[in-house]
Amino acid sequence: METPTWRNNVTKKNDLPGAVLALIKDAWYSGCWIQDTETGSWYTPEEFKEQWQMYYVLSKKGDRDNSDRFKVRNPLMGDKELKRKMRDATAEYLAFRSKLDAYYDFALHRKKKLKT
Structure with missing residues (x-):
């Protein structure tokens, strides 16, 4: 049996790390964007959701990430x-x-x- 399309969307959403999902939700509900404080780049919540793998890095052990470099700002x-x-x-x-x-x-x- 083939997986329904709506199920793929749920699976993709669950693939987001908690820190990334928290950033996206915080930006979305506050009407803000996400700024990378190291590069000065700005991302809409939608852009960040689509391309988070390019910016977010989790250590090999899985105990540290770089989420502190992203700030939700107006x-x-x-x-x-x-x-x-x-x-x-x-x-x-x-x-x-x-x-x-x-x-x-x-x-x-x-x-x-x-x-x-």
């Missing part, structure tokens, strides 16, 4: 942080470019003056 806070980082990076670039221009004395010069 994506609007992530938006605010990324904007701040972008402003800081732009300011750093402009300061560097200014120093570079001053060092090499880059300036626009006309070849000769216009006759009036």
Whole structure:
């Protein structure tokens, strides 16, 4: 007898480690996303559920995992942080470019003056 489709979905759900399922549920019910604090990447609960094997690592003994690196956070806070980082990076670039221009004395010069 062939296994019904609905049964496959139940089996897949049960394959999720408890820590992963807790993260996904916490994010889903709070309207938040999951952030990887090591890489700074953000995942919707649906993305994390589909690709959790790529991010979550359980030790060979099964006694430790890396779930503490994932935090459930409001994506609007992530938006605010990324904007701040972008402003800081732009300011750093402009300061560097200014120093570079001053060092090499880059300036626009006309070849000769216009006759009036």
